[in-house]
Amino acid sequence: MPSASAVAPTATLQEPVVRVDADGIATLTLARPASRNSLSDATMASFSGHLADIAGDATVRAVVLTAEGPVFSAGHDLKEIQAHRGDADRGRAYFEDVLKRCAALMTDIVRLPQPVIAAVEGMATAAGCQLVASCDLAVAGGSARFCTPGVNIGLFCHTPMVALSRAVLPKHALEMLLLGEWVEADDAYRMGLVNRVVPEGESLAAATALARHIAARSQVPVKLGKAAFYQQAEMTLDEAYVFASDVMTANMLARDADEGISAVLAKRPPLWEDR
Template sequence: MTAAAHLEDQPLVTRNDEDGIATIILNRPTKFNALSMAVLEALLSELTKLEEDRSVRVVVLAGEGKAFCAGHDLKEMREDTSREAMQELFGKCSEVMLKISQIPQPVIARVHGIATAAGCQLVATCDLAIAVEEARFATSGINVGLFCSTPMVALTRNVTPKKAFEMLVTGDFLDAQTALQYGLINHVVPAEKLDETVMDMARKIASKPAVSIAYGKQLFYKQLEAARAAAYDMAAETMTCNMLTEDAQAGVDAFIAKQPMPAWKGR
């Protein structure tokens, strides 16, 4: 068996858990972690499991090999160009993206190499993103005649409209510093600092009360798409529910009494 064949026999998505942090790894390195239908299904399965896993407080999404994710598998797409196949593929991809936003745990993208097309969409969809200095980002579908319509949904919720449109119609690559300026990612670090920086952020979030984080994440995306008055209504209801939790009441009591914060109970 060749090395490439051996790699293709490995799980398409792997998961490692440590101290309340689940690292989900796209494991198709010979294909730059391209999102085949099988990869999307495996990723959706892991995300769905995480939704009810109270032991996990933070999720890290990473890629094996030289790239974070090169987007959809174009060779697979050409094998069946029927309308039904295309609808199934892009529908599954949208389901994965929505699930990232729906799970209660914050998701941090750990980005190295390239993140192109649907790979850039993954970065934009994650709640947070940390990239190495050498990382490159693009919605490059237009270069092969395919406007990145589904990546556009996530992109335009991170990047200003004119910058997003420029990315979409030129297909040009952004370096990591430009992606940082555009608001696509949170931090840029040297390659040797990537894991340390990602885990420092993950541990910091994991130390906070999970129930409050879950309430906050759910509200964050709902209020972004609501009118201002409706957003305040939703926020007031969320604050009410949050304040009624045992963690919030214990935390406020400790603050008033100038005592150390209690051990959080979790979701």
């Protein structure tokens, strides 16, 4: 099986999102560059199916999300959206459904037990930017650009706003949403939308390196920690400390916490069993 750090699968494969596993890392590739890797109905269905499979796959310890071609993702498929303008309800039922499915996809990323790392080359716009903001970590190639351009076409990026406002400071989020201007990779790093900026073309290798780093750890604290991070963020300060203390107590009682502390005291490498 090819290494997850190899060149991503080509778009000749029929599935809109292609999965390749290696060394405990599942690499998901948006593989429809001809459609600018838009989040079409088929792409979202494929993506959601892979996430459901990965969630229950104990062999997967981290996930890398990448894309074929010069555009990471242009967001929703505008042709599919416009095709429903002629519906009897002017598209209302379809619009509600597609936004509901997109929200579920973004939520699935956040709730996936394994960390998800985006490797972004080229443009990530609208729901494509939302996708990056929904991932736990993100690495951008030097020429990557980000935008929530809805305001430019009479359509505020309301749903991308949800993920964006949780990833960056409010004024940065509103700047992107209200101006609809391009944000270069270095500014995306400054805003906190991405964790690292690497030379153009190297985001997949860099993201995979981060995934390998995470995959080498016990999965008990990784999975507990990711879930707890998002849960405590919605709580008051007092609630968050009570909740975090309960989770950390459970973590301390895990076999791997005992092993990790014992390894530190004995000055030896730990032997993880993921329990």
